[in-house]
Amino acid sequence: MDVFSRNDVLTGVRFLKTIPSFLRHPWTLSQARQTVRLRLERRASDFCALMKKAVYGNPDSPYLGLLKQAGCPYDELEDSVRKHGLEETLRLLFQEGVYLTVSEFKGRAPVRRGRSTIDAHPSLLRNPLSRDHLRAQTGGSGGRSVPVLIDLAYVRERAADHLLALAARNGRDWVHAVWGIPGNTDMVRVLELCALGTPPERWFTQVDPRSPGIHPRYPWSVRALRWAAWAWGVRVPAPRHASLNDPSAIVQWLRRVLDRGRIPHLVTWASPAVRVCREAERTGSSLSGVQLSIGGEPITAAKMDAIRRTGAAAVPRYMAMECGYIAYGCLQPSFPDELHLFDDMHAAIQPEARRPESGLPADALLLTSLRPSAPFILLNVSLGDQAQPCTGSCGCPLEQIGWTRRIRQVRSFEKLTAGGMTFLDSDILRVLEEVLPSRLGGSLLDYQLIEEEGASGEPKLRLIISPSVGPVDPVAAKRVFLEAAGRGSGAERLMSLQWGEGDFLSVDRRLPKLTAAGKILHSIKASPGRAAGPEPAARHKNLL
Structure with a gap:
């Protein structure tokens, strides 16, 4: 309990x-x-x-x-x-x-x-x-998640960067909403907006706050924030459930704000933003004038195209629960995820030359804390991401602020990310090698996870189960996978609930793919925009 x-x-x-x-x-x-x-x-x-x-x-x-x-x-x-x-x-x-x-x-x-x-x-x-x-808590299903203790002074420090970024987008007068999952990730988003003097008008959640799997600290934290804000004359809205499969309430709110002659601004993850845009297309609702701030997973051309087709504009943000803002989307980008490093919050380097004993690629991002209120002290810490540096001047307002260094093509090399939810690659390995064989039969050679991107940029995960395992109920297999990945009572459980509601996971009965050396990789990534075909990119080429 x-x-x-x-x-x-x-x-x-x-x-x-x-x-x-x-x-x-x-x-x-x-x-x-x-x-x-x-x-x-x-x-x-x-x-x-x-x-x-x-x-x-x-x-x-x-x-x-x-x-x-x-x-x-x-x-x-x-x-x-x-x-x-x-x-x-x-x-x-x-x-x-x-x-x-x-x-x-x-x-x-x-x-x-x-x-x-x-x-x-x-x-x-x-x-x-x-x-x-x-x-x-950070994400992660193997062992315990890492508790993150957040100082309100750090939220305020982050908010200064957020305000300058919004001002560079001419967004001082936008009407804000957030859409995430119940918990302190969204609490921080809401508090940041309050620190700008512009609390959100709407607070949407992808998981019903009344779900039995949610720790009671989450609803009580929301109540405490709303009571305290009310006492000081600040209106913070109550969270409203808007599931991934039915974001119609969000589309309706966006349209209502537009009809008032205002500009709505939605803060969410990348693939949920795509779902909002698909719902708008389905209902014939124009989102021209809508502004989105997105992140939580790789920002690709397919995702950006799906958003722009509706008339909406999106700017990516690169953040982590452990350290807050890392980078913010360029306002004159040459690439979908071109980002300005927030060098006032962190120092970021790349190894440039690989150290074999570290296991880090040459383009890994290593972060170092600069702010005295940061949750963790980071000193050349990898969070599992890599990126390509950008050269030359972009000339955008963020560069003029002093955020001159830029990166692009930020990708995880040690994590699996979909719908803004993240699991360590090693945790997925545990589920595929240990949990599924013990629950469904077969061996560690009979299971594989393929990460794909749909035509609109939405993430798709295929759980491959070899025919040699014998009869398997696909619904039961999905349930076992999500329960194992969501082991725990905090962030992990929220992630599995969100993946379940979002239909990110499907089951495919066929043989796992082999490498040229005959190895079975537990988790592979298909090329963007198509289903997994021959020679997919491996998450780790030396795991099995």
Whole structure:
């Protein structure tokens, strides 16, 4: 039975004590501009100050062991930043083994460097300088998810970037709505909009908040936010269920706002945005003038085309629960997912030269925290994503703010993503190799998952089951897969509910595909825009 823990109660008390000040002081545009400008100017000194307090001054920090093994005391770190710059110093540290893979960061793999093993449990990577006002979880079905303790000061810091990005889109007067799943991910979205002085007019949820699988902390968190906001004269709407299979309520809201002569702005994941646009096409509703902010999965040309056909405009956002904003969509892009790195929030580098022992590709993104209220201290941490750098000047307003570095083609190399929901690749492997054979029969060679993209850019997952397994009820097979992937009571269960409602998963009875070497890859990705055919791209070519 899901119950409130003592930590849940203490977090709620801190939230209620802090939220009045948060709501009373929304950002102004001039404040946000000055703040971001100073952050960009002080990146190097902010990094050094954070490392001094949260790493070198914290004997429990796993990074301290990595830095000691690399022979890098604080004075040498500070000297290197002064001489070589922040990013070059981070590259030098990576070459000396100062980094974490996503599996190491989430505590699913030991941190081994040479002959040494360093304890890096996720709780040891939390920022000792931040406070706990909201409790969320990252995705992941194997073992426990990583609890994310969110400081309202960090939500406010993120909101400054959000305000500048919206202003660059001429969106100061837009009417906002969010559409996600019940929980603190959407809570943060709503709080960010409140920090701009423009709370959302609608709050839609893809999973019914009354579903029995939802932890009671979620509805109680929403009530606490709405009560506190009401007490200070801020109206926060109650969440309304709008399922993935029937987003008609969202289309109707968008049309009503347009009919009022206003511009509606919907914040959601990429494939749900496509579903909204498909519903608009089905009902003959024009979305000309609608603005979308999308993310949560790869942004492809097919998804963007499906959105633009309805007249709507979309800008991608690259974020993670562990660290907030990473990048924001270019406003004069040459590629569907061309993004400006928020260099005031993080430092981002790429290895450029592969370290075989790390398992990281040369274009992996390694993130480092710069803000003192961040949930985690990141120091060259991979969240499982890779990207291509962009060259030259784009000339868009985001570049003029100071966010000059751009990336494109952000893709996960260690995670499976669909509908904004993410599972680690290693967790899917557990389900395919252990759970399904034990429940349905057969062996680990009889199951495979294929990730495809439909003609409109929507994600599709095919669970391949070999005929040799014998009779299998497809509905039962889907249920077993989703239950195993959704093991747990928090974010994992929400993900499986969302995948189930969204019909992302289908069952196909045929032999799993083989590589040229005769290997069966547990999870493969088809080329965008078509079903999986010969020679699909492997998630990991050396897994099996």
